[in-house]
Amino acid sequence: MRLILAATALSLTFAGVAFAQQPVPPGEQPVEPYVQSNANAGATPMRDKAVLEAFHGKEGIARITSDLVDRNIADPRIKDIFATADVVRLKRTLSEQFCYILAGPASDGGCDYTGKDMSATHQYQGITPRDFNILVENLQKAMDKEGVPFAAQNKLLAKLAPMSRQVIERR
């Protein structure tokens, strides 16, 4: 009985931690509390060393995601979608997401994704298939700039493509 109570208290504590206001990273705006989980990344890790190397590791991934966000917010076709976005947070969570997908969780030497899930992050943005494809094109340009070979690019795109079901709101 004592054990069960202790376990309950412990799980409540964990739940409390998960829901508690996260410390706001420098440069970012606070967000409403939500449950953080790598499952929010919307894809399972690839665990392919060669692909990770083709992306030039975590540093390459961070450059690509930063460049991708810069391209999107400058792209007249889709920049309005990002008008109210927290760009610092977007770059960090997007980098975490790609890193988790390409390199696995932090416990495996990769990254943990701390952002919201794909439905929550894209809700009410009214994203269309065309918007989604423009984002893919900008990602291809960012990966080209980093010098990621086309075949490796497609392995990441294969992981991202099914997210269209959560991301695209207006079909």
Next chain:
Amino acid sequence: MAAVAATLAFGSGAVQAAEAEPGGKLLLTGGVSALEGGGGGGVATWALIGGNETSRGVGGSVHATYVNVPDYELRSAGVTLGLFDRVELSLARQDFDTGATGAKLGLGQGFTFKQTVAGVKVRLIGDAVYDQDTWLPQVAVGAQFKQNDQPAIVRAVGAQDDTGIDYYAAATKVLLDRSLVVSGAVRLTKANQTGLLGFGGDKHDRYGAQFEGSAGWLVSKRLLVGAEYRTKPDNLGFAKEDDWADVFVAYAFSKTLSVTAAYADLGDIATFRNQRGLYVSLQAGF
């Protein structure tokens, strides 16, 4: 509609919400124009819907194709209309020019068979590009209504009809993690040399199931190289009809302009053997 209202309220500016959007498809994901019109490879029909539109718009393309084999020339031109990435309407005109061979066949120098092909294709399930977490391909069914302009001649060589309808089901899948495109189709047809020599024959006059298969490797986002195979019926007594095969290169200069070049083996045509040669197709679309 709720999402649209919310978007407007959030001020993120998707004011064009209710309007149809032109374009938006990824490069090459509408396929190129097949010989009989509509989205496909060269000689094979794919499940992809032609045009650059997404599910929220209308797209279209025009194509011109030229095939030069030793004893014949084949020219094709047509238009394709893609509606909401769901329905494809196509119209193609094929000219089968017998050139000097026409005289040897007793048809006269430069005798040309002409065929008009009106096609309709409907995507039933799947998305060849997005559905990367499942083996389920994009599946479409379609029909091609064909009218040959030489009823007397095609009957003289044994064909039973100068008009025919092909019915097909096609499945196409982009295997992104392998940078591959694979496609297969089953076609119910009575057409002799796709209908250029009429429909049905003195040997056989029943619908038969034929197969079309394509496999391509995406070298870059603009470049697809691959091969195709298409089985054909053999209905006419006077000349055996062979399967078709080709190796092709499709290159997208932009979203609006692409070219397909192929080396095609059309086998024996109307008793003239080993018709192999160059296939070139230009396509412009929106």
